[in-house]
Amino acid sequence: MSVPSPTYTGHQEVELALRAVLLDYGMVLTEPPSPAARMAIKNLTGLAEDRLEPLYWAYRSDFDLGNLTGEGFWRKLAADAGILLSQDTFDALVRYDARMWMEINQRMVAWQLALKEHGLLTGIVSNMGDTILAAMERDLPWLNRFDVLVWSYRLRIAKPDPAIYRYALGQLGVAPDEVLFIDDRGENVDAAVASGMKGLVFTTVEQLRDELIAQGYDKELPLPADQV
Numbered sequence: 001m002s003v004p005s006p007t008y009t010g011h012q013e014v015e016l017a018l019r020a021v022l023l024d025y026g027m028v029l030t031e032p033p034s035p036a037a038r039m040a041i042k043n044l045t046g047l048a049e050d051r052l053e054p055l056y057w058a059y060r061s062d063f064d065l066g067n068l069t070g071e072g073f074w075r076k077l078a079a080d081a082g083i084l085l086s087q088d089t090f091d092a093l094v095r096y097d098a099r100m101w102m103e104i105n106q107r108m109v110a111w112q113l114a115l116k117e118h119g120l121l122t123g124i125v126s127n128m129g130d131t132i133l134a135a136m137e138r139d140l141p142w143l144n145r146f147d148v149l150v151w152s153y154r155l156r157i158a159k160p161d162p163a164i165y166r167y168a169l170g171q172l173g174v175a176p177d178e179v180l181f182i183d184d185r186g187e188n189v190d191a192a193v194a195s196g197m198k199g200l201v202f203t204t205v206e207q208l209r210d211e212l213i214a215q216g217y218d219k220e221l222p223l224p225a226d227q228v
Contacts, residue, residue, distance in 0.1 A: 019178040028182060108224065200215075
């Protein structure tokens with residue numbers, strides 16, 4: 001789960017015969033963070049955007065790695081900001097944080113089903129904290145369609161650590177060069193490619209379609225739909 005812009009611009013020669021596609025969750029299977037949920041978080045904390053944003057990301061890696069729970073993350077942020085919040089407010093922040101990352105990209109979710117129907121294995125590899133995942137598992141039944149689900153906090157390993165890619169490959173039971181990995185962050189795609197997988201950086205569904213065609217993946221994979 002991540003917001004920073006991708007930096008990866010490389011291309012690889014494509015040798016087809018893919019058996020699996022691994023996807024990031026946030027900003028790939030989801031749209032950008034919900035503005036309404038983000039506004040609720042600002043109102044609950046009383047922090048301006050230019051103060052909230054750096055604080056939000058300062059300890060996100062600890063949350064993704066399971067070093068902080070969802071509530072622990074918000075308590076750390078409040079302490080750093082010098083604000084006192086009630087238990088009810090912390091509970092609400094946890095809820096809105098999860099809601100912020102659940103604006104689903106319906107075309108990408110539909111594409112995952114098309115890949116499954118085409119005979120490919122599919123999986124998610126995501127940097128994800130405990131309370132957001134709990135909300136996802138409660139409210140997103142389509143997660144169960146994936147063959148492999150890899151969440152960083154459960155492993156105490158986060159992208160771009162090569163170990164998380166090795167774990168995902170072991171769960172899939174396929175060779176690295178039989179996997180296409182798609183993520184919105186270039187550094188995560190670079191690490192997947194270094195692990196032997198093929199990789200594409202995601203920005204929009206339209207960009208992904210163009211990349212799949214340009215690199216020849218449309219010879220073996222269905223393309224994401226123009227619309228759902």
